[in-house]
Amino acid sequence: MSLSGYGLHCHRAVITICKLIGVEDMYSKVEGSVNLLNITRALFTGLANQSLAEKKQLHVVEFQPERGPLPLIVATPKKGVRPDPEPDEEIPNTQLTWDAVRAAQGMKRSFWAGIKRTIW
Numbered sequence: 001m002s003l004s005g006y007g008l009h010c011h012r013a014v015i016t017i018c019k020l021i022g023v024e025d026m027y028s029k030v031e032g033s034v035n036l037l038n039i040t041r042a043l044f045t046g047l048a049n050q051s052l053a054e055k056k057q058l059h060v061v062e063f064q065p066e067r068g069p070l071p072l073i074v075a076t077p078k079k080g081v082r083p084d085p086e087p088d089e090e091i092p093n094t095q096l097t098w099d100a101v102r103a104a105q106g107m108k109r110s111f112w113a114g115i116k117r118t119i120w
Contacts, residue, residue: 013039049075057082069101 008015010028013036018026030039049060053075061071 011039014043017043046075053077054079065105068105 060075
């Protein structure tokens with residue numbers, strides 16, 4: 001679905017900011033708190049992430065503790081991802097196991113996790 005000519009279908013604060021910066025077509029939904037400061041901060045964070053994705057021609061991802069080691073794609077470049085991203089530095093070939101990832105994030109298994117309950 002193309003948003004060209006769709007207009008601004010968003011929160012009133014987002015509409016005002018978009019008109020000021022020249023954005024003509026946008027759809028957004030506010031979930032949770034409608035604190036104007038948080039809405040404004042989220043809008044500018046999203047715009048900054050999109051400009052970063054366009055500049056680097058890479059996906060911008062976010063890691064959340066509740067998702068574990070799985071990334072959440074925040075922004076994607078319009079022209080597509082560059083074919084072969086060059087790493088900034090040499091990355092050693094290491095194998096990661098789920099136990100190592102959980103331990104690094106502080107999500108170790110509890111001592112009591114393997115104990116079975118019995119009824120007396």
